[in-house]
Amino acid sequence: MLLALDIHNLAIAHDVHVSFDDGLNVITGETGAGKTILVRAISAVLGGKLTSDFISVGADSLRLDAEFALPRVCSLRDMLGDLVTDDDMTVVATREVDRTGRHKYRINGRIVPISTLRLLGESLVDVHGQHEPQSLLVRENHLQLLDSFLGHDTQTERELFGTRLAELRAARRELEQMETRRAEWDNETTYLEFASEELERAQLRAGEDGLLIAEQRLLENVRELQEQLGQAWAALAGDESRDSEGIVRQVGRLHHTIDALCSIDPRLNDVASLLDGAQASLKEAGSTLSDYLSRLELDDARLAQVTERLDAIARLEEKYHKDLDGLLAFETEIDGKLHERHERAGDEAGLRGHIAQLENELSTIGASLTAKRKQGGPVLARKVEEQLAELAMSNARFVCSIEQSVDEQGIAVGDERFKASETGLDVVEFLIAPNPGEGLRPLREIASGGELSRVMLALKTVFAETDQIPTMVFDEVDAGISGETGLAVAGKLSSLSMHRQVIVITHLPTIAAKAGTHLVISKEQSEDATTVEVHRVTGEERVRELARMVSGDQVSEVALANAREFLFP
Incomplete structure (x- = not known):
């Protein structure tokens, strides 16, 4: 329950303190006196819209403080955590704005984010602004109202549907992108697969071309090698058929001669050693040449194979514009790309x-939401009709229309596919027939503002049966009504106030007379400034305020009598 509201420098409310009681609190005052400032302040201190433009002229900042009663045991205490202690029986919400547009939000003096103020407001106050009946004209709001009536489980299920639908839309976009890329990749994939097969058949090896070129050069020059190396071997070994002594034997004889002379002059030992080593090296060179020549054969078949292999490599290099190393790297790259495609x-x-899994899940959730709404819609409609009957609309018919739109790309339920939105598969619209003989029409076709206000009050009353919000604020819920209808609205507000705190801005004396607490807001003007003042009226002062509401500024004895009759029927 809202205990007190302090306003500092909000528009023309420079320094206003208002205390409220439980039950029905009414706020009255002349037109233009600033009554809606109180509603704006209550909404703003709990996280509603507020800018530096609302700071009073000449002031540097504005400040709003709202004090609420806090039950000893409630879920709100858990939400606030260490912002309140076990001994705190009240909680104070504070909001400040300076000329630079900087905002500060506090709970019990401690800085908090605006989201915490909003959570506090959602738990404590339901503000019904003077333009809120117009929200009933927007069909999209009807589903939210129905789901609010159906309770937490339905709203949780709806949130899950919205989450899964967002996932489905993202997955479908990704699939569409994949399909587009796949179409672009088809030709390239065919090319890559062909190239992969061709290179795999080629069985290329790193450095193979260099080895083949060397082998080709050898095979092409076998005859010359045989001739030249044969002569070299003959020079080393000699030719017995020609009685030709080879270099090895010549060096051997020379070594023998020098070795014999060493006994005469030992200084020749070094020469002898050199000749001995030369003879050994020449013998080894001759043996190696002999072995090489024995294995050196003219192999035209192998030469053809080598040449063919080199030609095959050359064709691949020319075809793919890469050398052998580039072809091997390209083969690895192709394998990677094909693997990626797979x-x-x-x-x-x-x-x-x-x-498919998301569509199945959405189908199940969507069907469940539809079933709950179709089951709960008539219940809500019946309760609204009961409330309208108490608001002088006893013959009104109220219906929650629940329909689906067929959509080939939508979510399948049974044999049909329905258009989906974040809230499910349903389109909900409130229909009403205010008077007997009239057909059901959408609320947006209601011409009477009074009828629309009563429908809103009926809905609020129904919702009040299920929610636990302790304070309801109505800004001119009596717009467009008077007479007997005004009495009915007054009775309804009075009934509501038996179970929670109700704060009403009203211009009807019939409503004001029902209040346990009557506050009057007035505008005081001086040469320098205009200010707002709020004071509580009782006794004769209250009678005169009601009389003013009956007759205007000129309070007559008849108006006073009427006022007393309102207060003491």
Whole structure:
């Protein structure tokens, strides 16, 4: 319950303190006196819209403080955590704005984010602004109202539907992108697969071309090698058929001669050693040449193979504009790209499966929401009709229309596909027939503001049966009504106030007379400024305020008598 509201420098409310009681609190005053400032202040201190433009002329900042009673045991205490202690029986919400547009939000003097103020407001106050009946004209709001009536489980299920629908839309976009890329990749994939097969058949090896070129050069010059190396071997070994002594034997004889002379002059030992080593090296060179020549054969078949292999490599290099190392790197690159495509094909299949799973889940959730709404819609309609009957609309018919739109791309339920939105598969619209003989029409076709206000009050009353919000604020809920209808609205507000605190800005004396607490707001003007003042009226002062509401500024004895009759019927 709202205990007190302090306003400092909000528009023309420079320094206003208002205390409220439980039950029905009414706020009255002349037109233009600033009554809606109180509603704006209550809404703003709990996180509603507020800018520096509302700071009073000449002031540097504005400040709003709202004090609420806090039950000893309630879920709100858990939400506030250490912002309140076990001994706190009240909680104070504070909001400040300076000329630079800087905002400060506090709970019990401690800085908090605006989201915490809003959570506090959602738990403590339901503000019904003077333009709120117009929200009933927007069909999209009707589903929210129905779901609020159906309770937490329905709203949780609806939120889950919205989450899954967002996931489905994202998955479908991703699949569409995959399909577009896949179409672009088809030709390239065919090319890559052909190139992969061709290079795999070629069985290329790193450095192979250099080895083949060397082998080709050898095979092409076998005859010359045989001739030249044969002569070299003959020079080393000699030719017995020609009685030709080879270099090895010549060096051997020379070594023998020098070795014999060493006994005469030992200084020749070094020469002898050198000749001995030369003879050994020449013998080894001759043996190696002999072995090489024995294995050196003219192999035209092998030469053809080598040449053909080099030609094949050259064709691949020319075809793909790469050398052998480049071809090997390209082969690895192709394998990677084809593997990626195979993985993406798997991803696409997995994504299609995920989409099917999401569609099935949405179908189940959507069907469940539709069933709950179709079951709960008539219940809400019946309760609203009961409330309208108490608001002088006893013959009104109220219906919650729940329909679906067929959509080939929508969510399948049974044999049909329905258009989906974040709230489910349903389109909800409130229909009303205010008077007997009239057909059901959308609320937006109601011409009477009084009828619309009563429908809103009826809905608020129905919702009050299920929510636990302790304070309801109505800004001119009596717009467009008077007479007997005004009495009915007054009775309804009085009934509401038996179970929670109700704060009403009204211009009807019939409503004001029902209040346990009557506050009057007035505008005081001086040469320098205009200010707002709020004071509580009782006794004769209250009678005169009601009389003013009956007759205007000129309070007559008849108006005073009427006022007393309102207060003491």
